[in-house]
Each structure stands twice: as structure tokens, then as C-alpha cells.
Amino acid sequence: MFRDVETICPFCGVGCRIVLRVDRGRVVGLYPAENGINEGKLCIKGWSAHEFIHHPKRLTAPLLREKRSGTFRTVTWDAALSHIRENLSAALDAGGPAAVGVLGSAKCTNEDNYVLQKFARAVVGTPHIDHCARLCHASTLTGLSETFGSGAMTNSIEELEKADVMFVIGSNTTEQHPLIGRRILRAMRDGVARLIVADPRRTDMARCAHVHLAHRPGTDTALINGMLRVIVDEALADDEFITGRTEGFEAFLGSLREYSPERVADITGVSPEMIVAAARMYGTAEKASIIYAMGITQHVAGTANVRALANLALATGNVGKPSTGVNPLRGQNNVQGACDMGVLPSHYPGYQPVEDDGNRDRFSRDWRTDRLPQQAGLTLCEMMDAALDGRTRFLWIMGENPALSDPDTAHVRRALEAADFLIVQDIFPSETTAFAHVVLPGASYAEKEGTFTSTERRVQRVRAAIEPVGSARPEWAVIAELARLMGYDGMNWRSAEAVFEEIARVVPQYRGMSYLRLGGDGLQWPCPDAAHPGTPFLHEHTFSRGKGRFIPVEHVPPPEQPDEEYPLVLTTGRSLFQFHTGTMTRRSPILKERLDESYGEVNPADAVRAGIEDGDPVVIRSRRGEIVTTARVTETVPEGTVFVPIHFAEAAANMLTLRELDPLSKIPELKVCAVSLKKRTRSQGEA
Numbered sequence: 267m268f269r270d271v272e273t274i275c276p277f278c279g280v281g282c283r284i285v286l287r288v289d290r291g292r293v294v295g296l297y298p299a300e301n302g303i304n305e306g307k308l309c310i311k312g313w314s315a316h317e318f319i320h321h322p323k324r325l326t327a328p329l330l331r332e333k334r335s336g337t338f339r340t341v342t343w344d345a346a347l348s349h350i351r352e353n354l355s356a357a358l359d360a361g362g363p364a365a366v367g368v369l370g371s372a373k374c375t376n377e378d379n380y381v382l383q384k385f386a387r388a389v390v391g392t393p394h395i396d397h398c399a400r401l402c403h404a405s406t407l408t409g410l411s412e413t414f415g416s417g418a419m420t421n422s423i424e425e426l427e428k429a430d431v432m433f434v435i436g437s438n439t440t441e442q443h444p445l446i447g448r449r450i451l452r453a454m455r456d457g458v459a460r461l462i463v464a465d466p467r468r469t470d471m472a473r474c475a476h477v478h479l480a481h482r483p484g485t486d487t488a489l490i491n492g493m494l495r496v497i498v499d500e501a502l503a504d505d506e507f508i509t510g511r512t513e514g515f516e517a518f519l520g521s522l523r524e525y526s527p528e529r530v531a532d533i534t535g536v537s538p539e540m541i542v543a544a545a546r547m548y549g550t551a552e553k554a555s556i557i558y559a560m561g562i563t564q565h566v567a568g569t570a571n572v573r574a575l576a577n578l579a580l581a582t583g584n585v586g587k588p589s590t591g592v593n594p595l596r597g598q599n600n601v602q603g604a605c606d607m608g609v610l611p612s613h614y615p616g617y618q619p620v621e622d623d624g625n626r627d628r629f630s631r632d633w634r635t636d637r638l639p640q641q642a643g644l645t646l647c648e649m650m651d652a653a654l655d656g657r658t659r660f661l662w663i664m665g666e667n668p669a670l671s672d673p674d675t676a677h678v679r680r681a682l683e684a685a686d687f688l689i690v691q692d693i694f695p696s697e698t699t700a701f702a703h704v705v706l707p708g709a710s711y712a713e714k715e716g717t718f719t720s721t722e723r724r725v726q727r728v729r730a731a732i733e734p735v736g737s738a739r740p741e742w743a744v745i746a747e748l749a750r751l752m753g754y755d756g757m758n759w760r761s762a763e764a765v766f767e768e769i770a771r772v773v774p775q776y777r778g779m780s781y782l783r784l785g786g787d788g789l790q791w792p793c794p795d796a797a798h799p800g801t802p803f804l805h806e807h808t809f810s811r812g813k814g815r816f817i818p819v820e821h822v823p824p825p826e827q828p829d830e831e832y833p834l835v836l837t838t839g840r841s842l843f844q845f846h847t848g849t850m851t852r853r854s855p856i857l858k859e860r861l862d863e864s865y866g867e868v869n870p871a872d873a874v875r876a877g878i879e880d881g882d883p884v885v886i887r888s889r890r891g892e893i894v895t896t897a898r899v900t901e902t903v904p905e906g907t908v909f910v911p912i913h914f915a916e917a918a919a920n921m922l923t924l925r926e927l928d929p930l931s932k933i934p935e936l937k938v939c940a941v942s943l944k945k946r947t948r949s950q951g952e953a
């Protein structure tokens with residue numbers, strides 16, 4: 267007899283609702299839920315989200331690395347937790363709380379993440395807690411918090427397609443967030459919206475756009491400033507909105523002086539006419555939405571790019587109303603939630619700064635601890651540096667794979683190797699578990715209760731369809747048990763629901779939520795009390811910070827430019843058929859059939875220069891390392907640029923990328939670096 271259990275897709279941040287079909291304790295299939303943001307549809311990743319659950323490679327029991335042989339042996343949970351407790355106590359005795367670094371997960375539930383950060387702060391006392399939002403949307407958080415007072419998507423997915431103009435920049439939406447891409451294309455098809463796409467690549471979405479701005483990688487700020495200059499010069503700015511709702515406009519105006527369409531054309535490679543056309547289209551719209559993703563954020567100028575987009579929305583009054591706003595699309599299912607839960611070195615749950623004495627006092631009382639750190643901690647990339655130079659000795663990584671996902675992975679792997687003790691909680695062996703001293707089997711999304719928060723701030727229920735495989739356990743329950751073993755009595759929850767009740771108590775944006783209320787379509791935060799219906803769009807009458815703030819931004823070129831030795835620009839991204847580092851999707855037969863190998867997109871002119879034909883094996887090299895992949899000769903990439911997807915360990919794009927950080931948000935420059943390209947032949951090596 268089948269049983270159907272409704273839950274949430276575990277891949278991108280759209281938050282599509284799926285129904286898992288269960289037969290005799292196994293998930294045997296799935297179908298899309300009729301309601302919800304996905305309107306009874308799924309992308310190909312969503313359709314295959316059941317395929318990895320019972321994969322034979324799943325981690326099913328705790329593993330402990332033998333000191334002498336370096337191999338793993340299976341142990342009981344009691345043995346694993348007591349080994350961790352001994353080593354954690356030793357690390358605390360030797361180096362104090364600051365010797366411990368903890369990384370949460372944008373794939374795990376809010377409950378898992380809340381408990382992990384509470385363990386780090388209240389039990390261990392370390393300030394070093396972060397997660398992979400540092401690599402995707404840290405600059406969104408910084409940029410939008412400063413300008414609007416909240417770092418989240420301002421509007422809702424449903425509203426996007428009711429805009430007159432959609433400005434998509436740095437987002438290959440039809441591949442990265444397919445069910446949002448579908449809505450954008452539908453609005454165009456129905457003649458509701460006009461579409462501007464800014465992307466160096468000629469993606470499917472760019473091909474459909476009314477205006478495609480194929481700017482050079484790393485020139486986003488200049489492009490947006492150029493559009494703003496046209497809007498101001500042609501009196502398309504919304505003076506009433508600027509006067510009534512914003513501050514800092516006069517100083518900001520002066521900063522546009524250097525961004526004439528002609529100068530911006532020199533910087534970006536986009537013609538002045540196209541810049542003017544895009545500015546007029548956006549500037550004359552009644553309701554214009556900005557939609558962006560990691561093409562904007564993953565730069566040393568990531569915060570500047572986000573500020574520039576906020577300036578554009580403020581100058582035209584396109585924020586605080588339905589179908590407008592600045593809308594960052596989150597890459598993973600629960601990036602928004604992990605940030606909300608305070609898996610950030612600078613903020614407690616609910617974006618409450620850790621350096622505020624009042625917040626610290628309140629959380630000390632609530633969590634019954636005197637261990638809360640006084641300062642903000644290290645970010646993800648800084649923790650890796652600290653592991654290498656011996657400041658961080660003990661690392662706990664939950665549900666992430668930094669040995670593949672982080673920039674300059676050779677550096678990251680050296681850091682993981684250097685740690686005295688590394689715990690990895692995951693559902694599959696990965697490039698990162700290979701470095702662990704203890705591996706703890708986690709429960710997949712189909713095996714635990716909890717919540718995910720989608721890109722539009724919608725908190726939705728995740729439901730257990732089956733028992734965890736083998737002796738795997740939900741991550742939060744394991745961490746809570748370790749806390750009890752360490753003598754802490756503030757983690758005595760009996761269920762994920764009890765954890766969520768505590769979340770609702772300490773996170774102001776979630777205060778009016780409960781599992782009962784989240785049962786249907788979920789709720790969008792802020793939801794301040796039990797009668798509140800949730801908030802589809804932010805900043806309606808006032809910004810979260812009071813007034814919207816213009817912040818002048820200048821174009822800063824990417825830190826590494828092409829030269830004689832490395833004459834091309836590498837940019838990276840994702841494919842429709844794979845997700846993140848492939849730990850789940852590369853175990854799906856459907857998705858493997860569609861794409862299971864890396865490739866490098868090369869423009870035909872660059873291919874001719876390098877003597878490369880479509881399908882040739884090629885070596886792509888940067889100052890950090892090299893990869894071997896297969897050339898796809900295509901006009902999708904402009905001359906001088908190579909594109910490599912991030913999913914494949916055998917040709918890990920991040921072997922090539924830079925560790926240089928945005929000084930404000932500490933996000934690394936993952937989108938632009940200089941590379942060389944050569945054909946590789948079997949007999950000769952490189953030709």
C-alpha cells in the first residue's frame with residue numbers, strides 16, 4: 267500500500283513542493299504538489315529528487331579514522347560521540363574556544379542550523395560559525411542591509427511576472443532556478459513584461475530578451491551606474507519617492523558624473539545605444555523588478571554591485587510596491603534559512619548583531635550560558651586560512667563540501683589536512699569527508715522533520731517520509747546529544763517541532779510561526795505574531811532601516827586581468843542538470859544521463875587561435891592550478907572568455923579560481939580570473 271508525503275524539493279532556493287511516494291519504508295517515486303509556488307510543475311532536478319535517497323553509497327553508520335592506517339572503520343554512535351567529546355575537550359583545553367571553527371549548511375533544515383550555531387556559541391563558546399552563504403550571497407546581506415535594512419529578497423516569486431519590466435542580471439535563471447525562469451518567460455510570452463538580461467554569456471534567457479547587455483565579466487557596477495546616469499539625465503528618476511523615502515541622493519548624484527554611456531561602453535563592451543535602451547526601458551516602467559544571482563554577488567566588488575542595484579531601484583521608486591524590488595535568487599534550498607538562523611559570524615538568529623551587549627545578554631539568559639563570545643568570528647574563507655596557520659585546530663562541517671565548492675581548492679584541501687580534528691556530517695562520502703577524522707551520517711530531507719526557508723522568505727514544512735537509512739540520524743539530534751554529554755542542559759528538545767518553537771521565540775521575523783501554521787503554503791517572514799498572515803513584499807511604508815539609503819559606488823576592475831601568459835577570462839556557473847558539487851545529483855541516473863561530465867565553453871575565435879575543435883580535450887590553467895576538460899566551441903561565450911560549470915570534481919573549476927575577498931562582505935572572487943587554454947592530446951599531453 268503506497269503512502270504519499272508532501273515535502274519540499276532539496277535543491278535550489280525556489281522551494282517547490284513535492285510529494286514523495288513511499289512503499290514499505292522506501293521512497294519509490296515522487297510527483298509535484300498541485301499547490302505551491304511550482305503550480306504542479308517541477309524541473310528535471312526536482313523530478314529526480316528521490317533517486318539518491320536509497321543510493322548504495324549513502325553513509326549509514328558513524329566512521330572513525332584509524333590513526334595508523336588512515337582508513338575508516340564503522341563505530342557505534344556512543345563511541346563516535348565520546349571520541350568527539352574527548353577531542354573537543356582537548357582542543358578547548360589547548361587553544362580555548364577560538365581554536366574551534368564550525369560550518370553550517372544551506373542544504374540542512376532551519377532546525378539543524380539553529381542547533382549547530384547554538385552549540386558553537388553556547389556550548390563551545392567560539393565566535394567562528396559560518397556557512398556557504400559566504401560564497402554566494404554574503405554581499406547581498408551586506409549590500410541590502412545597508413541600503414534597505416534587510417538583506418532578503420524584497421518581493422515574492424508570484425509578483426515577478428506581473429512586472430512591466432524584469433531586469434535579470436548575473437542570473438542564468440532558466441537553468442539555476444528553472445521554475446522562476448518559467449514564470450519570467452511566461453510573462454514575456456503573454457506580452458505582460460519586457461525583459462532586459464545582462465549576462466556576458468548568450469544564455470537561453472538572453473536569447474529571449476528584448477535587450478541583452480553582454481557586458482564583460484566583472485563590470486556590473488559600471489553598467490548599472492551607466493543606466494542610472496541615463497535615468498537621471500533624462501529625468502526618469504522618481505523625485506517624489508527620492509524626497510519622501512530616501513536619503514543620500516545629492517552625494518550619490520555626483521558619483522554618476524564619470525559614468526556617461528560612452529565611458530561605460532569602454533569599460534563594459536556594451537554599446538552606448540544599448541545602455542540607453544536598457545535604462546529607458548527600466549526607467550519608464552510602472553513596475554520594474556530586478557532579479558539577480560551569483561553573477562552579481564561572487565566578486566570582490568560584490569557588495570558594490572548589490573549597492574548599485576539598490577540605487578537603481580531607489581532612484582526609480584521601484585521598491586516597497588508589488589512586482590518591483592531587488593530580488594536575489596538563492597542558489598540552495600535553505601541559504602535564506604541558514605542566514606535567518608544566525609549561521610553567520612556576525613549575527614545571532616534573526617540578524618541580531620553579536621557585538622551588541624543587549625543581544626548578548628538576552629541570548630545568554632535564553633540559552634542559559636555564560637560562554638557567548640564578545641566579538642564577531644572568522645568567516646568561512648578566514649577559517650581555512652586559520653586552520654593552515656594553526657589558529658583553528660578543530661573543525662566541524664555539517665552538510666557542505668568545501669574541498670570542492672570553495673575557491674582555490676588546493677588551498678582549502680591543505681587547510682582541511684592541517685586541522686588536528688575534523689568532523690564531517692553528511693549523507694554521502696565527499697571530497698571533504700576524505701579529510702575527516704570522524705564522519706557522522708546525516709538524515710536526508712526525506713528522513714527528517716523540519717523547515718526550509720525559500721528564496722522568497724517563505725518558511726515551509728519538510729516532512730519525514732521514511733526512517734533515516736541505516737543508523738543515520740537527523741543532524742540537530744546528534745548535536746543536541748553531544749551538548750548533553752558535555753554537560754549543557756539547554757538542548758533537551760524531544761522533536762524538531764520543539765526546536766522550531768524555540769526558533770519562533772528568539773527570531774523576531776519568525777515569532778508568529780508554528781508547525782501548525784506552516785502546514786499549507788508556509789508563511790513569508792516577517793510574521794511577527796500568531797495572527798499575522800506573513801509578508802509578501804518588504805518596505806511598503808518605511809524601509810526596515812527607516813529611509814532607503816543611496817550609497818555611491820565606483821567601478822573597481824577584477825583583481826586578476828588577462829595577460830600574455832593567461833590571456834583569457836574564466837567565469838563559472840551551473841547547469842540545469844546538476845546541483846552544487848553533485849553529491850546528490852550525480853547519483854541520479856536521470857541526471858547522469860543528461861550531463862555527467864565537465865566541459866569548457868570556448869568562443870569559436872579563441873578555439874581557432876588555440877587550434878581547438880569542438881569535443882577536444884583541453885587544459886585550462888590559472889596561477890592556482892589546472893584542470894582537464896572537454897571543449898564546447900560555442901558562440902554562447904564571448905571572445906576572450908571561457909565558461910566552466912562548478913559541479914565536477916574531476917575538473918574542479920575552483921582549482922582555478924581566486925581567494926581574493928570583497929573587503930566588506932568577505933565573499934571571494936569566484937566569477938573572474940585569468941586562465942590559459944591549450945589542446946591536450948593523448949600522445950603528446952598538451953599540444
Ligand code: SF4
Nearest residue numbers: 275277278282309312
Ligand atoms: Fe527543485 Fe528548484 Fe527545480 Fe523547483 S526549480 S524543482 S526547487 S530544483
